[in-house]
Amino acid sequence: MNKFFTILGHTYKNRVKSKSFLITSVITVLLILALSNIQSIIEMFGGEDEQKEVIVLSENEEWTEQLSQVLNLQESIAVSSFSGSDEEAKTQVEEGEYEALVTLQEGGEGLPEADFYANQIANTSVSDSVRQALQQVKVSIVTERANVNEQVLQQITAPVSFELIALEEQAKSQEELNQTRGIVYVMLFFMYMSVLMYGNMIATEVATEKSSRVMEILISSVSPVSQMFAKILGIALLGLTQFGIFILAGYFSIQQSMESEGPSVLDIFGFTEVDPMTIVYALVFFILGYLLYATLAATLGSLVSRLEDAQQLMVPMTLLVVAAFLIAMFGLGAPDSTFVTISSYFPFFTPLIMFLRVGMLEIPVWEVGLSLVIMVASIVLLGWIGAKIYRGGVLLYGKSSSLKDIKTALELSKKDN
């Protein structure tokens, strides 16, 4: 047991002191700071405050009047009538005097038609506003002609009242769903990142020890099983440290940005009122998911004899994570589809998909329990197989690093008694 902690401590200390740990931590903390202060950062560049001036060229004074009335309600756009010629107006826009030019002509049935000129038409915020305003003008002209009074018009355009109410008492309400969606997003992201990052780290650790041949000394001192799990837990501790730093950084910077005004990132992701059970589930699935993938990574790492081959052998694992990620993305929109339900029992998908189902739907406890049992069973099974492969794999040196080696590794570790 002592040796177990020696390896665990060694793995952890070595990694914490490494440059790569420092760099990834600093970069991520900076990202978190940037993200939580995104509002202030956007404001700092101040692009939104500037009024966009739009000129209107029209034969019909009344339309211009109506259009500018509607548009001037929005502070960001200022409309003015232009008295020069068509060409002059375009030149002015080209020279940047004005943001855009709108020309109004009379089309069929005496209704306005417009052309919108701007230097770039990729940004549609101004053109959309103008289009909507012109639509309003058109509607009011038509209704006026048909003698429809103001009240009727309002009734026509008012949005219908439409609310989603789940009949099952336990089902999630609309707001709850939005909140869960937010946390599922974050969880998906964390899961994906950490499995890739820490999984790779474990595989690299094992492959480094193999390529430097220190493994031969290590396995004559400590059993491969303790080595493997000490490594997995050491890297897990490292992950906790790193996430601890991230959470602290996030917490402080969000607090700071909350002191200023506006909706914080927390509100956007719906973190303010989360069911505590969801957090518990998130933790449980996260830990189990990590253990499962980490065991797989250690097993794969023990099969290669050179560091360069480690990346290659990690591909199947990466594909599993990506598949889980894609299914989860699909599942956010349709959490109750059969496909999602079935895949939530596949252990490598469970941590993401089952968590998504728990968060989004009200599913019976036994289903969650079953998926947890399947996961724990597969961790134990994979750990058992992994330890065997590890034991044989670490003695296996060769050019190839194919999955065929698994068989050879198992044969090497075979116990006759």
Added chain:
Amino acid sequence: MTLRLNGVTKRFGSYTAVDHLSIEIPEKQIFGFLGANGAGKTTTFRMILGLIDQTEGDISWNQGKIGYDQSHLIGYLPEERGLYPKLKVQEQLIYLSKLRGMGKKEAVHEVGKWLDRFKVPEYRHKRVEELSKGNQQKIQFISAVLHKPKLLILDEPFSGLDPVNVEMLKEAVVELKEAGTSIVFSSHRMEHVEELCENVCILHKGTPVVHGGLKEIKRSFGKKNIRIKADFDTSFLRSTAGVTSYKPHSEGCRLQVENEEVAQEVFLQLQGKGFVRTFDLEEPTLNDIFIEKVGASYE
């Protein structure tokens, strides 16, 4: 505590790596374990260490199988250098000795002692990858003996070392033997084996072809060497009956003869041919025996 291998056999599929190997290594002894590349030495070491299981036979030490509960009593120096290239020497040695059940304080003390003894105290805080090959080998050696093992397996311990350092390590090996350690010593340098070992075993394709005390082996080998320095051409000796090999050199030749009678015949033939500066009848070297038994040269 005697290490006993009894009829140990290891098969990988249809390939037999080690075939019915029986050896016994008592305390306070250095046992020479020889063999060509791929003869099954490393496989044997791995079986002794319990890393892989033998197909047949038993290995026992200290009244039982060697398991992880005894790893603090065992030292292993593998043929390939096995150290963390990025770790500093002291950190590395302390980590490895902690895994062999040593306390940190004692480990620090021992590291200092050994580094001083091998005259490299300045490497204490250097990374292993910065050291030369020979100095890395010294560190590797320290990592095998730091925790004062009772059973020590040394696979090519002197590779990459200059003669001065070889002497330094040899002394350390002998000292460990005197202190009661059983040592399994494997090397392709026959003169080292001859100098250090009383008992040897030569493995050829997994089968022990020579086994026993070095003196008895030499005696029973029968063939002897004659070293001749003479002022005349000695190549006529090539055709003498009983001469199994003839190697000329600048001042004369080196002969291998079947037995002492042949040596006397050679001596007679030299009479009257001219001035003979040296006529020396030597015991066969381990190198001769090895080449004869394994049928290939290494040096």
